[in-house]
Amino acid sequence: MAELAINGGPKAVPEGMIKPWPPVTDLDRRYVLESLANDVHTYGPNCRKLEEEFAAWNGNRFAILTNSGTAALHMAIAACGCGAGDHVLVPAYSWSSSVTCALHHNCVPVFVDVRFDTINIDEDKIETAITPRTRAILVVHLHGMAVNMDKVCAIARKHGLKVIEDCCQAHGAQFRGRKVGLWGDVAAFSLNQNKCLTSGEGGVLVTDDRTVCDNARMIWSFGETRTPAEDRDYHAYALGWMYRSSDLAAAFGRAQLTRLDAYLEIQKKNAQVLLDGLADVPGLILPAVPEGCTPNWYNFQVRIDADALGWNGPPSRLRDAIMQAIQAEGVPAGIYQRFILPDMTVFKAKNAYGRGCPWSCPFTEPVEYDSGAFPGATKHLETHFGMTTPLRAPNSTDVASAVTEGIRKVFENTDRLALD
Secondary structure (H helix, E strand, O other), X not given: OOOOHHHOOOOOOOOOOOOOOOOOOHXXXXXXXXXXXXXXXXXXXXXXHHHHHHHHHHOOOEEEEEOOHHHHHXXXXXXXXXOOOOEEEEEOOOOOHHHHHXXXXXXXXXXXXXXXXXXXXXXXXXXXXXXXXXXXXXXXXXXXXXXXHHHHHHHHHHHOOEEEEEOOOOOOOEEOOEEOOOOOOEEEEEOEOOOOOOOEOOEEEEEOOHHHHHHHHHHHEOOOOOOOOOOOOOOOOOOOOEOOOOHHHHHHHHHHHOOHHHHHHXXXXXXXXXXXXXXXXXXXXXXXXXXXXXXXXXXXXXXXXXXXOOOOOOHHHHHHHHHHHHHHOOOOOEOOOOXXXXXXXXXXXXXXXXXXXXXXXOOOOOOOOOHHHOHHHHHHHHHEEXXXXXXXXXXXXXXXXXXXXXXXXXXXXXXXXXXX
16 A cells, blocks of 8 residues: 555545535526526525425425525424423434524433434434423434434324434434434425525425424514515514525525435445445444434435554544545545534523523423433434535545545554654
């Protein structure tokens, strides 16, 4: 094997081989230019069409286009009737807005550890985290791997709780042959640029419940009960925000949606090349796919087995050295999230709105955030790195093969890494 690139050797992945995401075609340009030529650039015809088309694609009755996945998550919390002082169960590891969405509606998050194999909420630890103030369980299908929704929904039914699905990374992911976003009371998707379906920035709330949909629309549009597509009275009936998207963004998203199934098929093929090519690499823990799960391969997350590599120091130091060497080979690997959520300042300080709110709310009960209570999340945090772009269109299996070669090259030469 050639000398490591980090030590002056040639790169395994040549410069320029990996193409950026998302692909932009003539169809994207046509849809956006036609929107630009239209005289409605706020919540326009492309917004309504994208709502209809995405609902049909995912299988939901209702969809509301938003300006971000975070907005959709906040709307979901509110639409489920969660309010001041209520507890919402959330995973200890995810993107921050998977949890701050609860704070946005004056709720208190209660953390549940994640499983090391799936990096998702540990379904077997949910029930012990329920408190008298718990109103909902928010599950995140992280990196496009579905949570075991049979277990989650059974717990929710037993305790009378709402189920909110964070599908921001999970377009098309399935559990037991059923798409995510169809299991809970409500779900949120993101259309941010790095997601499998993008409109640049944006999100979608989906539900099959008319009441949930109506409640979400009030949060979405100033607390009004009539949408911009109707004859509005401009009267606020409840607390509301302005979470709408624009026609230009929706036009781009509609064009991208026509290729989403093809994109997901490409990601599946590229992920399989990585899985097959890295299966026998000592010290590398590949993504686990539990029975019944069909991931969308939004992100290819791997972990380092320090013991297998004979490393006795801090796992994160070994991970960082290996990741930097892999990056030098031309592989765009990185760390998704550098904190477990209970360690973020807003939760440690328990002061989101000032004066300790919402933790000081007279309608809640005390919640403690002990970092040591989340060993699964901590172990993942210290050992992981991953990548998205090499899996995505327009990159094909030749890119996945080159990335595989780069990763193997580093793992076969770990004795040449500077670890001090």
